[in-house]
Amino acid sequence: MRDALPIDVVVGDYVQLTNGGGGQLKGVCPFHDEKSASFYVSPSKGVFHCFGCQESGDTITFLQKIEHFSFAEAVERMAAQANITLRYEEGGYNSRGQQGERTRLVEAHKVAAAYYREQLEGPEAEIGRAFLAERGFDAAAAAHFGVGYAPAGWEHLVRHLRGKGFTDREILQGGLASQGQRGGLIDRFRGRLVWPIRDVAGEVVGFGARRLREDDNGPKYLNTPETPIYKKSHVLYGIDLAKKEIAKSGRAVVVEGYTDVMACHLSGVTTAVATCGTAFAEDHIKIIRRLLMDTSSYRGETVFTFDGDAAGQKAALRAFEDDQKFAARTSIAISPGGMDPCELRLAQGDEAVRELIANPVPLFEFALRSTVARHRVDAAEGRAAALEEAAPIVAKIKDPSIRHEYAVQLAGLLGILDEQFVVRRVAQISRRQRETPQQQRGQQHGQSARRQPSPPPAAPAQPAFRLDGRDPARFVERELLKLALQHPELVSPAFDQYGEDEFVPPPYAAVRRAIAKAGGTTYGATNAAFLPLVQEAAEDGRVRALVTELTVEPIRTRRKPDAIYAGEFLVKLRRASVRRRVDEVRAHLQRLGNRATPEELAPVQQELWALQQYDDNLRTRGAAGL
Numbered sequence: 001m002r003d004a005l006p007i008d009v010v011v012g013d014y015v016q017l018t019n020g021g022g023g024q025l026k027g028v029c030p031f032h033d034e035k036s037a038s039f040y041v042s043p044s045k046g047v048f049h050c051f052g053c054q055e056s057g058d059t060i061t062f063l064q065k066i067e068h069f070s071f072a073e074a075v076e077r078m079a080a081q082a083n084i085t086l087r088y089e090e091g092g093y094n095s096r097g098q099q100g101e102r103t104r105l106v107e108a109h110k111v112a113a114a115y116y117r118e119q120l121e122g123p124e125a126e127i128g129r130a131f132l133a134e135r136g137f138d139a140a141a142a143a144h145f146g147v148g149y150a151p152a153g154w155e156h157l158v159r160h161l162r163g164k165g166f167t168d169r170e171i172l173q174g175g176l177a178s179q180g181q182r183g184g185l186i187d188r189f190r191g192r193l194v195w196p197i198r199d200v201a202g203e204v205v206g207f208g209a210r211r212l213r214e215d216d217n218g219p220k221y222l223n224t225p226e227t228p229i230y231k232k233s234h235v236l237y238g239i240d241l242a243k244k245e246i247a248k249s250g251r252a253v254v255v256e257g258y259t260d261v262m263a264c265h266l267s268g269v270t271t272a273v274a275t276c277g278t279a280f281a282e283d284h285i286k287i288i289r290r291l292l293m294d295t296s297s298y299r300g301e302t303v304f305t306f307d308g309d310a311a312g313q314k315a316a317l318r319a320f321e322d323d324q325k326f327a328a329r330t331s332i333a334i335s336p337g338g339m340d341p342c343e344l345r346l347a348q349g350d351e352a353v354r355e356l357i358a359n360p361v362p363l364f365e366f367a368l369r370s371t372v373a374r375h376r377v378d379a380a381e382g383r384a385a386a387l388e389e390a391a392p393i394v395a396k397i398k399d400p401s402i403r404h405e406y407a408v409q410l411a412g413l414l415g416i417l418d419e420q421f422v423v424r425r426v427a428q429i430s431r432r433q434r435e436t437p438q439q440q441r442g443q444q445h446g447q448s449a450r451r452q453p454s455p456p457p458a459a460p461a462q463p464a465f466r467l468d469g470r471d472p473a474r475f476v477e478r479e480l481l482k483l484a485l486q487h488p489e490l491v492s493p494a495f496d497q498y499g500e501d502e503f504v505p506p507p508y509a510a511v512r513r514a515i516a517k518a519g520g521t522t523y524g525a526t527n528a529a530f531l532p533l534v535q536e537a538a539e540d541g542r543v544r545a546l547v548t549e550l551t552v553e554p555i556r557t558r559r560k561p562d563a564i565y566a567g568e569f570l571v572k573l574r575r576a577s578v579r580r581r582v583d584e585v586r587a588h589l590q591r592l593g594n595r596a597t598p599e600e601l602a603p604v605q606q607e608l609w610a611l612q613q614y615d616d617n618l619r620t621r622g623a624a625g626l
Helices: 007-011 059-067 071-081 101-119 123-134 139-145 156-163 168-173 239-249 258-266 282-292 310-321 341-348 350-358 363-372 380-395 400-414 419-451 472-486 506-517 520-524 530-537 541-552 563-595 598-625
Strands: 018-021 024-027 039-042 047-050 056-058 148-150 177-179 185-187 192-198 204-211 221-223 251-255 272-274 301-305 329-333
Touching: 007 039, 007 047, 007 059, 039 541, 047 541, 056 059, 056 541, 059 071, 071 101, 101 148, 101 156, 101 168, 101 192, 101 204, 123 139, 123 148, 123 192, 139 258, 156 168, 156 185, 168 177, 168 185, 239 251, 239 272, 239 282, 251 258, 251 282, 258 272, 258 341, 258 350, 301 350, 329 363, 341 350, 363 380, 363 400, 380 400, 380 419, 400 419, 472 506, 472 520, 472 541, 472 563, 506 520, 506 530, 506 541, 520 530, 530 541, 563 598
Parallel strands: 251 272, 251 301, 301 329
Antiparallel strands: 018 024, 024 039, 039 047, 047 056, 148 192, 177 185, 192 204, 204 221
């Protein structure tokens, strides 16, 4: 099953991958926050490794870690994507009793989404079709986004799902129904227009439902509650449709509602997404950063669109608070008159929506203008109050040159002629923001030191198993092991003659042992199962993780690795081993001293001469001298 889907296809649903060199792909790690891409994938070997947080594994492991799947659920997800029918040990094909809980809940949502779409065509759903038409969405648009209609009855969906073999427990657990006062199940969504909410892989995990009738006393929008498969802070509506274009264009557009996403996509802005009944927050940032490949070396853009009213401005300022969590530029687009994208499209057409998104205002600038606008800057007191509120906003900007530019701009907005006064004030606050936490820690440490006795001496640190992959002293060993794992045909059969002692660090020696137990590079040169066998032969999880790390780390050559490059490292490692032995033999001679007999000296001198001849032969002939 691990080979059913290429690992880059599976990982690519969550992370934008680019060329990492040496046949590897790289991206922003989905398992920890980082500002540089240290997450590598090896398509040819089917494994991934993050050099930042050390997470590693194969396709199934990736799905288990990122989706919190069980092993069975990860296999079922891959089987579904690859159109493979699973056969369970008991119960035949696709035995419902043995399917993972998540798989069953996703399947229930898939059936529910199809049911709602079908209901949109019925006479009762006329009110829903009219709602869509009034906002400029025809039947084709509804079908593209999977919009459906939930009948007004109490248990239409419940009966439909029961007929498809789903239990009441599954229906209730998935948030598709709620418990009635008499203990029975009732449909959660009734008499409403329904949008399916999909995860980044395109699976329906929840729904958002819009009130249509005045006698509906529920909220305007009703969403799926938190369930084992739906966490509103972990999903973005439209992400399944927008992810490829976000990665391609380097721009993400965040709007406020489902109809805004529809309007943007139909207008040609196919990078639009929206939150699902919650504010845009840190977990949403992580989703977008991975798709933007948002790193300090690559600066994409995230554009927020909010209504121009007070609530919309407040939402924009909340987004500003999260700005520093992006490396990308963050901007805001507010249309004249405060119309949202759906209203703008209806009033002025598709071009107006495209124009709105194409000309956003930097979020810093918007935050400054919004802050200053709350004060009467025609009076000295108002200017002073505005400066004290706005200066900390500018002080948060990390880039010094951009911070200076905005300080000057702030002086202009306030009407303060002495620009340097504002620049100095911003710089003072910026220093205070950086220094205060350190000073507090220092004060706390000083107080603690005065109150408490000195701690006992620390125990000697245990040697770390992991090695610094950038250590030049270990470069040759690391590169040769990478070649043996990634391109065994280039180092075979010479590599198999190298002893464990030629790899000095114990972790590298352990990898060498695992390669030998798996049949060596001679076996690996002609057998695709080589890498899994090396993993199985590894002594423990640490060695397996190091094997994966070496498998995905790019070979450090600008050209494609070949026999000449491999030969250079075979020679370098052997010469290093020979020179270590030469030093040992010389030390032995030194210890023997002048009192040694000719019989004692002869074999030692002979070995030294042979080692020196061998080293000279390697130096002049290269790999041919091995």
